[in-house]
Amino acid sequence: MFNCKKVREIFCIGSLLLSVFSYSQTKQDKVKELISLSGAFKLSxxxxxxxxxxxxxxYTNIPDSVWSSLEPKINIDNLISQVIDIYGNKFTEMEIDEFLVFYKSDIGKKLIQNSPSIMTEIQTATSNWGMEVTNLVNNDLEQKGYLKSPPPPMPNPPAPMKSK
Known part of the structure; x- marks a missing residue:
């Protein structure tokens, strides 16, 4: 006959051990989870x-057999290890734990969800700003007579290169 009290004790001890083992991640495991959660690097x-x-x-002229032989040679694991080391060298384990708490929070999830569109909008804004500055500088220099077609000769042209 099974002793219910004994079964419960074994179940509780087993659950406790399982939870301890599942939460005893190494720093590398935590960094890998952080990178995966944050979307900073596609670990896939x-x-x-x-x-x-x-x-x-x-290279459309290459036969499939060549690609099949190359496929096992392309391994992202080395790159993943390098990225994990980079994060691991920049942040302490406690900081990584704090990042994990943040990225698992509602606001962290919202940041992750919106990051791609934010980055796209920032790139567009940066490009537009760069074009505006270029136009502003060119227009100002043109109005002041510095930009002409063809451009004026350089005051001190570079010396011709000597052939050996």
Whole structure:
């Protein structure tokens, strides 16, 4: 006969051990989770396939057998290890834990969700600003007579290169 009290004790001890083991991540495991949660770096075997697909599109004359032999040689694990080391060298384990808490929070999830569109909008705004500054400088220099077609000769042209 089973002793219910004993079964409960074993279940509780087993649950406790399982939870301890599941939460005893190494710093590298935490960094990998952080990178995965934050979306800062796509930790995916799909990246390997995407890279190979881009080469296939570029070099259409290469037979599939060549690509099949290359596929096992393309391994993102080395790059993932390097990225984990970069994060690990910049942040303490306590800071990584704090990042994990943040990225698992509602506001952290919202940041992750909106990051791609934010980055796109920032790139567009930066590009537009750069164009406006270029136009402003060019218009101002043109009005002052510094920009002419063809451009005026340089006051001190570079010396011609001597041939050996």
């Amino acid at each position: 075997k799909e990246v390997e396939k995407d890279i190979l697909l881009n080469f296939k599109k570029r």
